[in-house]
Amino acid sequence: MLLYKLWRSFIKEILLLKRDIGGIVIIFVMPLLLIVTITLIQDSTFKNMEGSKIPIIFIDNDRSEISESIKKQLENSKTFELLTDFNEKSAEKAVFGGDYQMAIVIPKNLTKDINSNIDSKVQSIVSSFGLETDSSAIKQNTSKAKDIRLYFDPATNISFKNNVMNAVNKMVFEIENKKIYKAFQDQLGTTEDLKNSSLIAFKEITPQKENIDVLPNSVQHNVPAWALFAIFFIVVPLSINLVKEKSQGTSVRARISPTPYFIHILGKTCTYLIICVIQFLLMVAVGIYLFPYMDLPQFDVTGKMLPLIIVTIFAGLAAIGFGVLLGTVADTQEQSAPFGATSVVVLAAIGGIWVPVFLMPEFMQVIAKFSPMNWGLNAYYDIILRNSGIGGIAEEIIFLFLFYIAMVAVALFYERKQNAV
Known part of the structure; x- marks a missing residue:
């Protein structure tokens, strides 16, 4: 019975998203444009400005x-x-x-x-x-x-x-x-x-594959970094939808229905988790198929796809948890949208998306250790650049999942307290 209610909640979220096709397109297209632009700009740095003086x-x-x-x-x-x-x-x-x-x-x-x-x-x-x-x-x-x-x-x-x-x-x-x-x-x-x-x-001793040195390139850094940024950017539409539900009375109907409220949260989680995975797969597809035509290195995911998707799922959970909390606490779209976008940019800066953590001041390096984006980025780098397996990223995955649990728990507690009779 609970599975059926979860399925219906999932269908409800899909129908809500269908009403804003433009927003969904932006969620997918914007990160792709971002990753192509940033990688093209940074590639000259990784190539040490070959061919130009x-x-x-x-x-x-x-x-x-x-x-x-x-x-x-x-x-x-x-x-x-x-x-x-x-x-x-x-x-x-x-x-x-x-x-x-x-x-x-x-x-x-x-x-x-x-x-x-x-x-x-x-x-x-x-x-x-x-x-x-x-x-x-x-x-x-x-x-x-x-x-x-x-x-x-x-x-x-x-x-x-x-x-x-x-x-x-x-x-x-x-x-x-x-x-x-x-x-x-x-x-x-x-x-x-x-x-x-x-x-x-x-x-310099570098990792080798079939007796050939494997050197880091701009694609290996940018694909996971900006995929993670795109995943966390779903905080904005998710929080806006939650605010809309409150203003339109949908949340009231959900609370008085026989379905537990956490089922509605799980429905949103499943829906947006699928979006996160699709975002990541699109990023990987661009790195594999499009970048070679743009004179950029090909993104190599040989034997790494499964652990990468696992990291994506848990990073998506962390982003969804944050979006649920923000949408629950915010009263208007004017509160949720700017705060959501700004907070994602701040988390990206703290987490090492914009500037490597080792270049930050010492106190900022300590703060970075508490950023979910930093956990996700380290997990991606462990797999792509350090050839780690699931065991090597277990700590980051646990932190991301606990972050999701904590955010949803606080959101449910706040929602119950606000609507207590």
């Missing part, structure tokens, strides 16, 4: 060995296009005006001053060992460190600034090392070539 201004006031070496390395990086028809004043104006991302200014006499400084220090070190050297050549070098001036557009991303400064520092460090080796070689009078070769190197 950033124009930067390069001003060489030294015109000697070191500046030529820096210029050559920048050109060989295949990332920058060097513009040299500027002076420092015009470069500053162009960069601060937003015409170019950055400018690099090499100071005068950079090579001469560095050579003099290194020779002086090397001679002092060699003489301190009791080795013969030209004492008349030893002199205290009091020249200050030479500054390679970098101008950045004020709107430039901070990560871009850090990457460029780290690259320039590395280039200068390698050049200085080579100069020091050469100076010691000259002082010691050895003919053996002292090469500045690294004794320690970094080697």
Whole structure:
């Protein structure tokens, strides 16, 4: 009997949704447009901007060995296009005006001053060992460190600034090392070539599939992230429908009917859970079939579809529970719709959809651990990127289900208290 009542409640929800076909289309189409747009934008980052170069201004006031070496390395990086028809004043104006991302200014006499400084220090070190050297050549070098001036557009991303400064520092460090080796070689009078070769190197070990490195790409990050965002966005139509039922008297008829009120909640849960699964399957279909035609990596779900759907079901339950609570507490659509949309965006930001959690301040990282979106996102990543099974995502699934139970329980308690005679 209860199953029949649940079925009728499910049919009622389907009929309600049929009255707002436009809203249902938006629920499905909006996430698809979002995932395509974001993935296309971010894909260049994952590809490290292959095939495109950033124009930067390069001003060489030294015109000697070191500046030529820096210029050559920048050109060989295949990332920058060097513009040299500027002076420092015009470069500053162009960069601060937003015409170019950055400018690099090499100071005068950079090579001469560095050579003099290194020779002086090397001679002092060699003489301190009791080795013969030209004492008349030893002199205290009091020249200050030479500054390679970098101008950045004020709107430039901070990560871009850090990457460029780290690259320039590395280039200068390698050049200085080579100069020091050469100076010691000259002082010691050895003919053996002292090469500045690294004794320690970094080697990244990546997961492999059939002896081929499996590297993360933009699709693997964006499909689960924006699918989760779309799933939680059903909070808006769900809460609006609950408010409509209160304003139209449907909820009153439901309470006085012989069917327990929680059956109506289960009917809504089943209906919107199907919508969540369809949303996720559409996202996956776009990743598998559409992205390769857009020169994007294909979304690989080989052997992972079942655990992904399980995560989707429990993430959908968490979103439905939140929507039920919001629709129960709100009195008007003007309350539920803006608050629902805003709260989903906030949960997405906290949960790591917009910004990775590890980049957040420490106190925000603690808060992120209590976000249902973070639980769902971690579960998706565990399956897609870390190759975990059901056992590896059990904790996140339990948290999502408990969140649903807690939200529905609070909603039922609030509804019963509000309508107590």
